Amino acid sequence: xxxxxxxxxxxIIYLVFLYAPILLLPLFAFNDAAIIAxxxxxFSTRWFEQLWTTQALHQALRNxxxxxxxxxILATLLGTCAARAGTMPSFPGKRGALGFVMLPLVLxxxxxxxxxxxxxxxxxDLNLSNWTVIAAHTVICIPFSIAIxxxxxxxxxxxxxxxxxxxxxxxxxxxxxxxLPLVLxxxxxxxxxxxxxxxxxxxxxxxxxxxxxxxxxYIYGLTRFVDALPLIMALGTILVTISITLLIIAExxxxxxxxxxxxxxxxxxx
Amino acid sequence: xxxxxxxxxxxxxxxDYHALRGIDLEIRQGEFFSLLGPSGCGKTTxxxxxxxxxxxxxxxxxxxxxxxxxxxxxxxxxxxVFQSYxxxxxxxxxxxxxxxxxxxxxxxDQKTKAVAEALAMVGLSGYGTRAAHALSGxxxxxxxxxxxxxxxxxxxxxxxxxxxxxxxxxxxxxxELIRLQRTVGIxxxxxxxxxxxxLVMSDRIAVMFEGEIGQMADPETLYRRPNSxxxxxxxxxxNILPGQVGMEGNRIVVDVAGLGRGAVETDQAPGGVVPGNTxxxxxxxxxxxxxxxxxxxxxxxxxxxxxxxxYGDMTYYDVRVPGVQQPLTISMKNIIGRPVLEVGAxxxxxxxxxxxxxxxx
Ligand SMILES: Nc1ncnc2c1ncn2[C@@H]1O[C@H](COP(=O)(O)OP(=O)(O)OP(=O)(O)O)[C@@H](O)[C@H]1O
Ligand SMILES: [Mg+2]
Numbered sequence: 001x002x003x004x005x006x007x008x009x010x011x012i013i014y015l016v017f018l019y020a021p022i023l024l025l026p027l028f029a030f031n032d033a034a035i036i037a038x039x040x041x042x043f044s045t046r047w048f049e050q051l052w053t054t055q056a057l058h059q060a061l062r063n064x065x066x067x068x069x070x071x072x073i074l075a076t077l078l079g080t081c082a083a084r085a086g087t088m089p090s091f092p093g094k095r096g097a098l099g100f101v102m103l104p105l106v107l108x109x110x111x112x113x114x115x116x117x118x119x120x121x122x123x124x125d126l127n128l129s130n131w132t133v134i135a136a137h138t139v140i141c142i143p144f145s146i147a148i149x150x151x152x153x154x155x156x157x158x159x160x161x162x163x164x165x166x167x168x169x170x171x172x173x174x175x176x177x178x179x180l181p182l183v184l185x186x187x188x189x190x191x192x193x194x195x196x197x198x199x200x201x202x203x204x205x206x207x208x209x210x211x212x213x214x215x216x217x218y219i220y221g222l223t224r225f226v227d228a229l230p231l232i233m234a235l236g237t238i239l240v241t242i243s244i245t246l247l248i249i250a251e252x253x254x255x256x257x258x259x260x261x262x263x264x265x266x267x268x269x270x
Numbered sequence: 271x272x273x274x275x276x277x278x279x280x281x282x283x284x285x286d287y288h289a290l291r292g293i294d295l296e297i298r299q300g301e302f303f304s305l306l307g308p309s310g311c312g313k314t315t316x317x318x319x320x321x322x323x324x325x326x327x328x329x330x331x332x333x334x335x336x337x338x339x340x341x342x343x344x345x346x347x348x349x350x351v352f353q354s355y356x357x358x359x360x361x362x363x364x365x366x367x368x369x370x371x372x373x374x375x376x377x378x379d380q381k382t383k384a385v386a387e388a389l390a391m392v393g394l395s396g397y398g399t400r401a402a403h404a405l406s407g408x409x410x411x412x413x414x415x416x417x418x419x420x421x422x423x424x425x426x427x428x429x430x431x432x433x434x435x436x437x438x439x440x441x442x443x444x445x446e447l448i449r450l451q452r453t454v455g456i457x458x459x460x461x462x463x464x465x466x467x468x469l470v471m472s473d474r475i476a477v478m479f480e481g482e483i484g485q486m487a488d489p490e491t492l493y494r495r496p497n498s499x500x501x502x503x504x505x506x507x508x509n510i511l512p513g514q515v516g517m518e519g520n521r522i523v524v525d526v527a528g529l530g531r532g533a534v535e536t537d538q539a540p541g542g543v544v545p546g547n548t549x550x551x552x553x554x555x556x557x558x559x560x561x562x563x564x565x566x567x568x569x570x571x572x573x574x575x576x577x578x579x580x581y582g583d584m585t586y587y588d589v590r591v592p593g594v595q596q597p598l599t600i601s602m603k604n605i606i607g608r609p610v611l612e613v614g615a616x617x618x619x620x621x622x623x624x625x626x627x628x629x630x631x
Contacts, residue, residue, distance in 0.1 A: 159356035162323055165344045167370035167421065177372075181360050 022240060029233040036229050047234040057235075060218035067130050067205075067214060068198040071137040075194040076187055078138070079145025083153045084179075086146075098146075105143040112140060113207040120208065129210040136204045141194040148193060148254065152186030153179075185253040192250035196243050215239070272335070274299040274457055275320065275425060280329035282315055282481075289315045290326070291481035297425075297459065297474075302451050304460045304468040307478035308504065313461040314353075316478070317427050320459065322346045334424055349418035350427040353434070355410045357402045357417075363389070364398030366413055370421040388416040391450070408439050415447075419454060428460045432467065444470055465505045469493065477501050485540075494553075497541035499629045502551045509557070509598050513550040515543055515628050524628060526550045528594035529571050532623035539628035549629040554601040556625035559587055560618040561608060568620045573598070575615045585610055589619055 028036050032044035051057060082101055104112060116136045120126050156179065164174035202216035209217055219235060222228040273296035282290035289312045297303045305313045318324040320331065322343030331338045333347060349370070358366050368385040376384070389395050392412035397405075405413065411431060418426055431447075432440045448471055451458045462468050468475050469489040476486040485497045496502035499510065514525040518533075522543055525531045529552075559575075560566060576597045577588035585604055588597040598619060604610070611617060 157354050157356055159352040159354050160358065162343070163350070163352055163356035163358075164369070165342075166321060166323075166348075166350045167417065168344050168373050170344060177369075178358055178360075 025233050025236045025240060028230060029237040031230070034227055034230060036233070047230045050231060051234055051238075054231075057218065060213050060215045063130060063209075063212050064199055064215040067133050067137060068195045070134050071141055071198040072191045072194040074134070074138045075141035075145045076149075076190045079142050079149050079190055080183070080187060082142070082146050083149035083183075086150055087153045087156065087158065101146060102143045104140050105147075109140065109201070109203040110207075112136065113204045116204075117207050127210065128208055130212065132208045132210070133205050133214065136208050137194075137198040137201060140201070140204065141197050144193055144197060145190040148190045149183065149186050151254075152183040156182055185256045189250040189254040192246045192253075196246050196250075200239075200243060273297060274301075274334055275459075276330075276332040277320075278330045278332075280316070280319060280326045280331065282312070282319065282324060283327045289481055290319070293329070293481075293483060295476060295483065295486065297457060299424075300455050300457055302448070302458045302460070302471060302473045304462060304472040304475045305478060306462055306465060306468040306475050306504075307484075309463055311478045312481045313463070313478055314429055317350075317429055317459065317461050320425070321348050321350050321427050347424040348427055349421055349423040349425075351411075351414045351418050351429065351431045353429045353431070355414040355434075357405070357410050357413055359403040361402055362398065363394065363400045363402055363405070363413055366402050367398075367416045367420055369417060374421075384420055388420040391419065391453075392416045393446075407435050408443065411435065411443060415450070419450075419456070422454075423456065425457045425459060428458060430461055430463070432462075433464075440467075447471060469505070477504060479504075491540075495537060495540045495627055496551065496629065499549050499551075502627065502629055507554050507599060507601075508551045509554065509596075510629065511550050511552070511594055511596075511598075513548050513628075514546065515539070515548040515550075515630070516545045517543065522628070524548070524550055524626060526626065528591040528598070529619075529621055530569065532569070532626065534623055534626050534628060538624070538626055539630070541628070541630050543628060544630045551627040551629050552598075552621060552625050554586070554599045556622065557598060557600040558602060558620040559589060559600055559611060560620060561611070566620050568622055570618045570620050573617055573619050575611050575613055575617055578610060578613055580604075580610060587611060587617075589617060591619060 027040070029047055030043055030045065031040045032042040032046065033040075082098070086098055113136065116132070116139075120128065120132050120135075126132065160178045160182070161171075161174040164178045165171065169177060200216065201214075202220060205214040205217050206220065213221065215235075219232055222232055275295075275297040277293050277295045280290055280293040281288070293316060305316060307313050315324060319326050320333075322338065322341065338346060358369065361369070364385050367388050368381055371381045371384060374381070385398065386395070389398060392415050394409065394412050394416065397409070397413075402410075402413065411434075414431070428447075432443050435443060444467060447458075460468070460471065469492075472489055474486065474488050475492055477484045477492065479500055485492060485501045487495075492501070493506055496505060496508070502508040502510065511529065512527045516523055522534050522536065522539055523531065524534055558568075560570065571591045573589040573591040575587055576590045577586075579586040579588075583604060585602050587600045587602065589600055590597045600619065
């Protein structure tokens with residue numbers, strides 16, 4: 001009993017520590033004052049209105065959305081192939097290959113960013129653009145995609161595709177008609193998670209972005225101007241809301257996939 | 271009549287592992303054929319080779335007179351019931367059963383009708399709209415059967431289809447499968463490691479050991495005249511006694527430890543006769559014990575009761591006879607009014623020369 005009580009206190013302190021700063025975002029975003037300080041002076045939506053009219057911001061948003069969309073699609077496509085390969089009986093170097101693909105998960109982002117910067121600038125001699133960011137984001141997103149899709153694929157009975165082929169379908173037909181519908185929730189979940197990761201990333205984008213910054217890079221640029229702080233608060237409020245919404249949708253699809261195929265749930269993000 | 275399925279010298283290697291070691295086998299149209307053997311002997315591998323999911327390392331496979339080497343699984347006239355049933359969980363029962371009709375040139379009505387017929391055949395009429403993942407084990411099994419039979423294959427392949435069911439359900443499905451096979455007249459190839467199931471259901475059985483066929487025969491021959499010790503030990507209970515075998519003129523004579531000398535016919539040595547030391551098999555139910563006061567004109571051997579196991583309809587006696595290390599197991603039908611012998615009681619074992627099998631290998 002005492003121990004349960006102690007654990008609960010710990011959990012509460014942990015959550016306050018984690019979320020209190022985030023709760024400050026909307027508080028000051030809707031505050032009618034140019035400086036971030038208590039006491040609050042009154043409710044206002046003027047910071048949001050100001051966001052609406054800032055052209056540079058819109059450009060950054062478009063960049064971010066473009067990069068995140070392409071990244072989500074590429075990473076999920078490659079992640080699907082890798083997860084599918086993981087279900088194959090065995091092939092030479094299978095363990096090594098899968099381990100290698102998961103490596104970016106534990107490498108510091110800044111290492112990946114610098115390494116890619118050197119490759120792009122020095123080795124390939126390319127200009128930085130949205131595509132260099134996409135390439136880097138895809139690399140860091142693939143492990144997440146694989147982790148999500150592995151669960152979806154590993155739960156599949158290997159006889160499903162064989163049964164479909166036995167009933168006259170081609171290899172592709174068997175994949176499309178049986179495997180794909182069963183892993184589709186996992187694919188949607190992966191798309192959303194990769195989208196969020198790319199949208200939220202600052203370190204890699206800071207290094208690899210071209211002349212057009214992404215949203216987080218743009219925000220970082222704004223922090224140099226003290227009077228832009230309420231604007232950042234408003235922007236942050238919007239981004240946090242979007243991220244949490246997408247995460248909830250992703251988890252919904254992941255769970256639905258697990259339930260649809262009648263499997264036991266063995267983890268997830270929420 | 272030529273065989274529907276012909277396998278000639280089929281070998282399969284997985285890397286260094288030699289999973290199939292020269293399988294020769296012919297299966298006739300309409301036959302209920304079983305592949306029986308201990309775990310890991312290659313039954314599934316052989317079945318999957320016929321289905322087209324494994325490519326043999328060498329040898330030929332003909333189905334209905336056509337070489338299957340270049341024919342992929344989806345174009346073979348075979349359909350399979352998987353051990354896990356592999357019912358597609360995202361489809362309804364009707365969609366599962368009708369899956370194979372997707373590519374058939376039939377109208378929607380014809381397909382609906384075919385699905386209804388297939389469901390009726392396995393006793394699942396009215397289950398069409400159910401979600402497949404909500405079915406019980408026995409129902410999944412029936413859906414898998416209907417799904418595989420709807421294409422009217424020349425051969426239905428079944429990989430341990432009953433092993434996931436409880437005993438009662440299994441016995442019921444055995445009967446249903448036999449009946450189904452007779453109605454549709456399709457050749458069934460059943461994989462099982464359950465010798466009783468194979469004996470009950472099959473027209474013919476191939477007993478496999480370590481990638482080879484040990485013996486191929488109808489259930490009765492297999493049971494009464496196993497051609498080797500491993501077949502005898504795998505199927506049913508068999509007393510195996512050391513002995514000597516030799517030819518006297520054109521008669522086969524065996525000297526069985528503990529029982530005595532006797533002459534046997536050629537069919538009692540299906541594995542051939544190698545003069546010298548041999549093993550001799552005799553089934554528990556072909557032996558008997560004499561109760562006090564009984565007499566017989568069959569052969570007898572003196573012994574002492576070592577163990578009594580009472581089964582209700584049967585009693586199993588283990589009887590020690592001089593000259594044999596292992597006690598003989600004897601099964602006797604219980605008859606009203608006849609006492610059960612006690613452990614330690616002296617008794618006489620009765621046997622017949624015709625019940626002996628010479629197991630040279
Ligand atoms: N894809 C494979 N790669 C390597 N070895 C395999 C493969 N498939 C089967 N084997 C091996 O071949 C042997 C025969 O396997 P198979 O599945 O045919 O046995 P089985 O008779 O069906 O046994 P069980 O009754 O356990 O199902 C086994 O030793 C197995 O380990
Ligand atoms: Mg098997």
